[in-house]
Amino acid sequence: MDFEMDEEMISAINKAKEFAEKYFTEELADKMDREEQFPMELLNYSNREGLMDYSNPWKILVTIEELCRKDPGLGISTTVPAFGSEVLMLYGSDMLKEKYLDPVLKGQKIMGLAVTEPGGGSDVASSKTEAKLEGDYYILNGAKMFITNGGIADYFVVLARTSPPPSPDKRHRGMSVFIVESKWEGFKANKIHGKMGVRATNTAELVFENVRVPKENLVGEEGKGFYYIMTFFNISRIYVAAQGLGVAQGILDRLMEHIKKYGPVNSQGEPIENIQFKLAEIATRIEASRGLTYKAASYLFKFNPNPVLTSMAKYYSGETAILASKVAMEIMGLKALNSELERFYRDARILEIWEGTSEIEKLIISRMMLKGGK
Ligand SMILES: Cc1cc2nc3c(=O)[nH]c(=O)nc-3n(C[C@H](O)[C@H](O)[C@H](O)COP(=O)(O)OP(=O)(O)OC[C@H]3O[C@@H](n4cnc5c(N)ncnc54)[C@H](O)[C@@H]3O)c2cc1C
Known part of the structure; x- marks a missing residue:
């Protein structure tokens, strides 16, 4: 090791x-x-x-x-400009890779991934967006919510239902993934304003009204879309864990700078006994998050993903970033509110939401452990 x-x-x-x-x-x-x-x-x-x-x-x-x-x-x-591209990398035909993946990886085009719907994001199997095959085209109707790069992407990886679920407990069946171009007729993006954090990222609601998607833009096999998206989340969660690590580390850097400058005191200059404890706790949690993230990544990058570790890394590093931002606010008070830390505080919140909320990650961990998964 x-x-x-x-x-x-x-x-x-x-x-x-x-x-x-x-x-x-x-x-x-x-x-x-x-x-x-x-x-x-x-x-x-x-x-x-x-x-x-x-x-x-x-x-x-x-x-x-x-x-x-x-x-x-x-x-x-x-x-984030190639967000969703792993779905094409893993399951796209040669034609789709050449047409859509290459320009995205070269930085010439922007991609987004559209899964979440206005009715809710955690329960992916409840998606209502529909694609019906008519001749050489799928006709796409529905809406997606909170889509990163929504207003700026050229292409989207879109999850849609292509056949009804065979039974209520098999709702994840009958869903498929398509590549949709934002310039096609019937596509509309409505930018979302007033987000609490990550306001530099572009987020939009997407509307599809009878969008004609050529048959060849189906990614992989019809009906396998849910599984493709779950596989994608196993990859993207590692990168969200890396976002959490970076945010937490950035807060710790600034907190250390502050304490070195002003000593272990609060914003009024009064000594705070447990500042050292808080600093040590955050630093330890960051190191633990890094260990988890790199371990989960080492499995994934050898094509042997470990979803339990991945979910642990994702939720723990997000939680650590949020805790660090809260502690920095408590210790630095007004000095934090008047600095870039205020932005870090708001930005950190997203880490417990996208790519699976912390509750969903914990459900995955316990369900897989109880099933005997790794
Ligand atoms: C800025 C931003 C960018 C985003 N970008 C994208 C994107 O690019 N593509 C995309 O597809 N989506 C994107 N999302 C959506 C994001 O993935 C969802 O917000 C997330 O999955 C949660 O879904 P929801 O907001 O609908 O909450 P809900 O699913 O409605 O959940 C609400 C609350 O209930 C809890 N909950 C839900 N189900 C359970 C359960 N079974 N057990 C216990 N608790 C539960 C959740 O943890 C949460 O606290 C983005 C969201 C934001 C805010």
Whole structure:
């Protein structure tokens, strides 16, 4: 067993650090948050500098961590333009990969993944969006909610029902995945305004009204969509865990800086006995989250995913980031409210929501353990 990072990972971390130092200015982070704007120019810099090396998932993981450490909103926006692409990588035909995956991985096009519906996100099998085969086209009708990159993506990976469930306890059957282009007739994206956090990411409601999807844009086999999406979540949860690690570490960095400057006192200058305890607790939780995340990643990246570890990593690192943001607020008081930590506090909340809420992760862990899964 070896806990040392190899040269390639160290150089990816350094590259991400330099990138964030150079482009993630406080002015940009504040402006994108305040104006709820996606920082499109960062994608140009990221493409130019080859920041996202999709050939090595470890490099992607540590890049996400480092960028979120500097700023969660800008960090997530810069690393999310290929969101959903793993579904195509795993299950897409050669034609779909060439047409849609290649330009996304080259940074020429943006992708999104549309699963959640206005009626709820946790119960994926209850999706109502429908695709009916008519000749050479599926006719797509329905709506999706809270879709990242919703207003800026060129392509979406969309989950839709293609046949009724065979019985009420088999609702996950009869669902399929399609690639849908945002320029097609009948597609509409309504940007969501006023989010609490990650306001630099673009989030939208998607509406599909008789969108004609060519038959060849079905990904993999009809009826297997639910399983494809669950497999995708096993990948994306690792990257959300990396977001959590970065956010928690970024808060700890700033908290340490504050304590070194002002000593172990609260915002009124009064000594707080247990500041050292809180600092130690957060640092320990971050290290534990990192251990979990890297362990889960090492299984996944060897094509042997361990969903129990993945869910543990996802919920624990999100929870750690939220706890760190709360502790930083308590210790630094007004100094935190008047700094970028206020944004970290708001941004951290999403980590317990997307890609499965903490409750859902805990259900997966206990269900799989009781079933004897790893
Ligand atoms: C900013 C943002 C970006 C997002 N991006 C995307 C995206 O790109 N693509 C996409 O498809 N979705 C996206 N989502 C949706 C996200 O995945 C869902 O919000 C999430 O899955 C939770 O679904 P929900 O909000 O409908 O809550 P619900 O599913 O309605 O859950 C509400 C509450 O009930 C709890 N709960 C639900 N079921 C159970 C249960 N069985 N047992 C115990 N507790 C339960 C949940 O934990 C939660 O606390 C995004 C959401 C946000 C806020």
